[in-house]
Structures are given as C-alpha cells and as structure tokens.
Amino acid sequence: MNYTGVRAVEVVVVGAGQAGLAAAFHLRRAGYEPDRDLVVLDHSPRPGGAWQFRWPTLTYDKVHGMHALPGMELTGADPRRPSSEVIGAYFDGYEQTFGLRVHRPVSVLAVREGEGGRLLVETSQGPYATRALINATGTWDRPFWPRFPGQETFGGRQLHSSQYTGPETFRGARVVVVGGGTSAVQQLLEIAPVAAATTWVTRRPPVFREGPFGEVEGRAAVALVEERVRRGLPPRSVVSVTGLPMTDAIRRARESGVLERLPLFERITPAGVSWPDGRTVEADTILYGTGFRAAIDHLAPLKLREPGGGIHMAGTRAVRDPRVHLVGYGPSASTIGANRAGRAAVRDIRRLPAREPAPAAG
Ligand SMILES: Cc1cc2nc3c(=O)[nH]c(=O)nc-3n(C[C@H](O)[C@H](O)[C@H](O)COP(=O)(O)OP(=O)(O)OC[C@H]3O[C@@H](n4cnc5c(N)ncnc54)[C@H](O)[C@@H]3O)c2cc1C
Numbered sequence: 001m002n003y004t005g006v007r008a009v010e011v012v013v014v015g016a017g018q019a020g021l022a023a024a025f026h027l028r029r030a031g032y033e034p035d036r037d038l039v040v041l042d043h044s045p046r047p048g049g050a051w052q053f054r055w056p057t058l059t060y061d062k063v064h065g066m067h068a069l070p071g072m073e074l075t076g077a078d079p080r081r082p083s084s085e086v087i088g089a090y091f092d093g094y095e096q097t098f099g100l101r102v103h104r105p106v107s108v109l110a111v112r113e114g115e116g117g118r119l120l121v122e123t124s125q126g127p128y129a130t131r132a133l134i135n136a137t138g139t140w141d142r143p144f145w146p147r148f149p150g151q152e153t154f155g156g157r158q159l160h161s162s163q164y165t166g167p168e169t170f171r172g173a174r175v176v177v178v179g180g181g182t183s184a185v186q187q188l189l190e191i192a193p194v195a196a197a198t199t200w201v202t203r204r205p206p207v208f209r210e211g212p213f214g215e216v217e218g219r220a221a222v223a224l225v226e227e228r229v230r231r232g233l234p235p236r237s238v239v240s241v242t243g244l245p246m247t248d249a250i251r252r253a254r255e256s257g258v259l260e261r262l263p264l265f266e267r268i269t270p271a272g273v274s275w276p277d278g279r280t281v282e283a284d285t286i287l288y289g290t291g292f293r294a295a296i297d298h299l300a301p302l303k304l305r306e307p308g309g310g311i312h313m314a315g316t317r318a319v320r321d322p323r324v325h326l327v328g329y330g331p332s333a334s335t336i337g338a339n340r341a342g343r344a345a346v347r348d349i350r351r352l353p354a355r356e357p358a359p360a361a362g
Contacts, residue, residue: 005126006114009039011349012121012130014111014298016042016102017049018069018335019328020136021091022342024100025070030346034101041123043107047095048088050140057166057190060086064245067335069094070343108137111324112301119302119323132349134325135299136342139292139333146178146290149267154286161289167191173284175199176273178264180206182244184289185259189249191287192258199281201262201273208250209243217242218336226331229313232306235294235330294329316345325349 011027013020024040032038046052061079066087068074072094077086095102107124111133114120118129143160151158161183167190175195177188180202192198209217221242229235244250253259265273265281272282296311304311304318311318311326318324325345332341 006120006129007039007126008118008129010037010130011039011132011134012108012119012128013038013040013134013136014042014108014121015049015136015138015328016040016044016047016091016095016100016104017051017136017138017328017338018067019138019332019338019342020049020134021094021100022070022339023134023136023325023327023345024102024342025094025098026343026346027349028098028100030350034099039128040100040102041106041108041121042102042104043124045105046088047092047102048084049091050138051087051091052084053140053162054082054084055164055166055187056082056084058083058186062186065335067339070339072097108298110298110301130323132323132325132352134327134342134345134349135296135329136327136338137295137298138328139294141295142293142297143288144291144293145288148265151268153270154268155270156284156286158286158288161187161287162292164287167194170195170285170287172196174272174282175285175287176201176265176281176283177287177289178202179289179291180204180244180261181289181291183291184287185244185250187287187289188258189253192253192256198258199262199273199283200259201264203264206259206261207243208246208254210246222331222334222337225333229310229330231308232310232312233308234310235333294326296326296329299324315348316341317348323352 010032013024027038059080060077060083063083074090108121110122112120114129118131119133121128121130143162145160164187170191171194173195174197175191176199177184178201188200224241225235266276267274272280274280302321304320306312316325316327327341327345328338332338
C-alpha cells in the first residue's frame, strides 16, 4: 500500500475515556498490539477522560454508579478526594497495567475516505490509515449553551456547568441556575448556602426518582435512548431519561425551598431574566447546567448524519459506514454502557474481512 507519511493500522481508537479504554482493553485481549495494529489517540493532557476536568468539589462520594473499567477494579479510593484525581489516577494505572500506550495530546481533526478501502484519520501529529475506527470522544468538548433573546445584553456573568470550579465564586451573588440534570442540581445545592439568592429554572418539571435504580430501570432508560438513535435522531443523555435520584441532600433542599423550580424564562435582560407574564428576577450570574452534545464534528466528512440530525446505528456500528463504531454515544453514554459498547465494537470489528497485515506504526 502506498502511504507516504501515513501510518497504517488496523484500528484507531479516538478518545481515552471510559469508552475508549474499554475498547482498547478488548482489542488488546483479542490480539491487537498497541502501536502496531492499534493506536489510541486522546487530545486531553492527562489520563482520566472528561473526569480530569470535573470540578474539585465533585468528590468521589458524590459520583453515583460509576462502573469500573473491564479487568481492573477501582479499590481503596478516599471518598473525600476529588473524583477528577481518583479517576485520573485509576485510568493512569489502567493504561500502564494493560500497556495501552495512549498517545496524548493528539487531536483527531478529521476522518475521511482514504485509499484501498481504509479510512484516513487526520491528526495534529500526522495521518493514519485504518481499517476500522472506534470513536469514543464523549461530550465534554461540546457544552450546550441555549440561546435566549437579550442574552448579549446581560450585565453579569454567564457560565456553563463545565466551567464551574466550586461555590466560592458565587458567594453573595444572586444566581439563576438553568437546567434539570444532575450537574445543575449538584451545583445549585453547593451554591445555595453561600449565594445571596438562587433561582432554579428548567424546561420541563423535574422528575425525582424514589427507590433504588436497578437493572430493570436501567435497561428501560437505555431502551428509550436506543429507540431515538435507531430512528436517526440525536441521542438524549441516558441521565436525562433516568430522572434525578432522591438523595438526602435533595430531600433537604426540597424542604428548604432551594429546589422550588420555575419554568424557563423568556428573555434575558441587562439586570436578570423575565417571563412572559411580566415576572422578573434580578441576577448577577446565570449558570447553564444545560448538558452537552456528542463531540463528533471530526466525522463530518464521512456524512454519517441522517436528516434528523443523529447517526443511524446498529448496535455500536454506524449504518452508513460499517468501519465506524461509536462507543459512549447515545445509549452507551454511561460508564457501564461504555464498557459494554467497547466489547461489542471489538466483536464486530473482528468480523470485518481480513486485509493485508498493517506495517508497524511509526
Ligand atoms: C458531571 C458528570 C458526572 C457524571 N457522573 C457519572 C456517574 O456517576 N456514573 C456514570 O455512569 N456516568 C456518569 N457520567 C457520565 C460519564 O461521565 C460518561 O458516561 C463516561 O464517563 C463518558 O466516557 P467516555 O469515554 O464516553 O467520554 P469521556 O470521558 O468524555 O472521554 C472522551 C475522551 O475523548 C477525547 N477526545 C474528544 N474529542 C477528541 C478528538 N477530536 N481527538 C482526540 N481526542 C478527543 C477527550 O479528550 C476525552 O479524553 C457523568 C457525567 C458528568 C458530566
């Protein structure tokens, strides 16, 4: 094969979060040798996937239902330590233990059709030609900012939950928190005791989930997201269909009125926010806990998207291009889903018709 300056491999894994590492583990176990048959690329500075960026007050005991990576448990972690440190160290140890040789920081800029039926993966460190691609890029790089009339006139600070660093910068401020997901609620609960006032607004009335969240409930939630993806619609996060777990902290906050929720406002004014009925709330800060979208812009040249905006999937495989797998996407966007998707993608890739062996990666 004539690939001047192009390294040929069997599989490129993009992203070394939970989904990418699970996939790399299963590839390794199936006999794919890192840096010969397989490369794992990640553009973040350190091990940990998106966890490395999570706010320091998100301690390990506040993380619910985090599943270990396949083949190695996370044991003995101090629950009061930031989850960014705990999980960063765990992922680091995992990469070393299984010799996954993650290349970082390497950005995948675009994936397009290459020569000889391979995909050409353009990166900040040169191109790769690959028979298959496992995309595990998560959502952290694409925070979703809703748009409101008057937003640019606001005199205070606007930030996304991904920029939150803890409650201190909200001390004495009047804060509007937008969004009904876990991040919005966890941050609101931290801010409320130090802020001058908080107002919580959500598009839909929040659903609080009482009782345990077991296998049956989990499967039902995943099925809802799966159904959208099968129809080629953009996925909703798994968390968005599971509801908010009723913890002691949430119960107390509901009793104290912190979780009195208002519907979404209509516009942002220089001094705050306003509703169609004339109601206004003055604010110094608006915090958007409005979630994320899939970070898949680099796949645009492959034209995988359906008219509905999503990627039509069969399991983890993109229906429009069977060489491309998306793990941690849509129904597998949870730590347990990411593990399962990694295994399923590798099983599928091993069934691709064999071509000539790839030369050693440089
Ligand atoms: C605040 C918060 C708390 C959560 N808590 C839980 C929980 O308690 N339990 C649970 O099951 N789930 C939880 N989740 C969801 C969970 O984080 C995810 O399901 C899972 O960890 C995501 O793993 P991932 O591998 O798909 O993505 P990520 O961890 O986001 O990893 C993606 C990696 O891809 C890299 N990347 C992205 N684009 C490129 C590119 N173009 N080139 C190269 N590299 C790229 C990134 O640098 C990153 O390292 C939480 C999510 C959030 C936001």
